[in-house]
Structure formats: structure tokens, C-alpha cells
Amino acid sequence: MRFWQQISWPQWLTTSWLTRGLLAAGVLLVAVSLAFGGYYYWDRFRPRGKASPVEQAIQQAEQAVRENPSDPDLRLQLATLYYEHRRYDRAREEADEIVRAFPKNEAALLLAGMARIQLGQQEAALEPLERFIALRKDRPEANADLQLEMAYYYVGAGYVALGQSEKAIEPLQAALRISPTDADALYQLGLAYRRVGQPSDALEAFRKAVRLVPRFTEAYRGMADCYRDLDQPDWLLYAEGMVAFGEGNHAAARERLEAAVQRLPQEAVVWLGLGLADEQLGDLQAAQEALRRARQLSPHDLAVQQAYGRVQAALNDLQSQEAKP
Numbered sequence: 001m002r003f004w005q006q007i008s009w010p011q012w013l014t015t016s017w018l019t020r021g022l023l024a025a026g027v028l029l030v031a032v033s034l035a036f037g038g039y040y041y042w043d044r045f046r047p048r049g050k051a052s053p054v055e056q057a058i059q060q061a062e063q064a065v066r067e068n069p070s071d072p073d074l075r076l077q078l079a080t081l082y083y084e085h086r087r088y089d090r091a092r093e094e095a096d097e098i099v100r101a102f103p104k105n106e107a108a109l110l111l112a113g114m115a116r117i118q119l120g121q122q123e124a125a126l127e128p129l130e131r132f133i134a135l136r137k138d139r140p141e142a143n144a145d146l147q148l149e150m151a152y153y154y155v156g157a158g159y160v161a162l163g164q165s166e167k168a169i170e171p172l173q174a175a176l177r178i179s180p181t182d183a184d185a186l187y188q189l190g191l192a193y194r195r196v197g198q199p200s201d202a203l204e205a206f207r208k209a210v211r212l213v214p215r216f217t218e219a220y221r222g223m224a225d226c227y228r229d230l231d232q233p234d235w236l237l238y239a240e241g242m243v244a245f246g247e248g249n250h251a252a253a254r255e256r257l258e259a260a261v262q263r264l265p266q267e268a269v270v271w272l273g274l275g276l277a278d279e280q281l282g283d284l285q286a287a288q289e290a291l292r293r294a295r296q297l298s299p300h301d302l303a304v305q306q307a308y309g310r311v312q313a314a315l316n317d318l319q320s321q322e323a324k325p
Helices: 019-035 053-067 072-084 089-101 106-118 121-135 140-144 146-161 165-178 183-195 198-214 216-231 233-246 248-262 270-278 284-297 302-323
Strands: none
Touching: 053 072, 072 089, 072 106, 072 216, 089 106, 106 121, 106 146, 121 146, 140 165, 146 183, 165 183, 183 198, 183 216, 198 216, 216 233, 233 248, 233 270, 248 270, 270 284, 270 302, 284 302
């Protein structure tokens, strides 16, 4: 497992889907490593004594910085090693040293911000990340820049966490222009919209998030809050059912979703939710019927097609087993 897949992300970030965050963090660190990984102290690296390879690599990098303290590339390599191995205080210190001497060093600004995020210092992370954004946002390749998208996301999520949602909307929208399928950014945008009194916009963001990640429990909670705000009790039943589904309470999910389909019989997504709950409860016949209804209402919906195909295959297997002598 690579180091960015092992990162323990702060609790203020969403928990159900951080693929974008993890991959973007990987992009950052891989890019830095590739940019500066050829320096001489790596060439001189030889395992010695009982120190682990990680410790030896860090010791080599520290020695290189002591010998050339004004070299920003060596400091950046050391900061990257510290970050890779969860020494976030030291990564922040090294990145800050680079930024003091070279205020426009983009990699150091990004590392300074990300290290603070890992330390739970959301507010302090905003300044280096916003400086990084200012340096990168107007480049021709900005609309495909995953590091820029990551910075936008964490700035937006940071403002949401700090209770300054009015400042979160613009960076989150910018993140989504780069990566429209970023479900976490959609979720954070939904939170921001709701907190500034725009529940309809919030609901649209949450809906897009769950289309991308059908088990995004936090986004369903956000939807439920919006349905309460908008006084839509029928849809609230649906959202509450999907929250229960996401929490693994499939019986409660089915109860709410059965009530929801009685009130919203023409909504494919409600039938889909009911079919998923029935499937988890092992009631494949009921799941097949609910998903058939969903497919009739929305024949081109990929999530419906996948669920229906999965249930149909399970039923076929069951019938085959029963037919054996």
C-alpha cells in the first residue's frame, strides 16, 4: 500500500469518499519526488547499521540540508520525506523555511498547506494554499491541474469547517470545474449552500454527489436536512431510508423506502433505493421487482442497470442450485 493510501485524514473532512483527495495527495508527493528524486544523496544512499531504509533516507536528506541549507530543492525533498512518513510538524517546518526564502515556490506552499491540514490546523492551512492557487489558477493548463483542484477543495472544505461557508462556495465551484465528478467537493458545496440559506442549491449538490457515490451516507443526511428545510416530507422519507441503508440498518431502510415509493411511485431513484435494501435483506424477488420498476422509469440509468443485473444473476444462481438433483 502506498503512503497516500495510509494517510489518516482529519475528522473534519468527509469520510465516505476521499478517492480524489487521496489520489491528489499522491500526485503532489509523486510529482515532488520525481522532480527532485535524482539528487546526489539518493545516489549515495546505502543501507548501513540497523536503521530502517526510511530512517536512512531521512538521515541522508537531513545531512544534505545541513551541508547545503540554502538549497530549496534539498529542503523540499526532505519536507516530502517527512510528509510521506507522517512527520507533519517537520514537513511544515521545512516547507515554511523554503517559503520564507522563496515565497513563490509552489511545491513548498502546497506542502506547507497540506502538512497543516494533516495537523488539524485548517485555518493556518488556508494562507499557503490560497497563495498556491494564486500562482497556478491563470495558467493554460489550470483546467486539468489536479494539484490546483486539491488546493481549491481543501480551501473550500476549510472554510466550511470554520463556519465561513460564504467563502467556501467559490473555491469549491472552482474545484468542480477541474473535476466535475469529485463527490467530496459536491458534498462540501452542499454543506456550504445550505449554511448560507440556499437549500435548493444544496440539494442539487448532494443529489449529484450520491449519483456518483450511491452509498454516500453523509450526503444523504445533507439531503434529508434540505428536504426538511424545503418542507418535502415525501422526499424526506426517501433520504432517511438511504441514511439508514448507508448505516447498515437495512430493515429500517426498507420500511422508510416502502413508504416513500407509495408517495413517489414515478421516481426511479426511490425504487432503486428500495431494491438495494431488499437485496441486502436477502429478499431477491422483492429486489428484482423494485429494480424492474426503477428500470422501467429510467431505462438508461447505469446504477439501476447494475443493480438489476446483479440481482438477476443472484436469482439465476439460486435457481440453478435448486434445480440440481
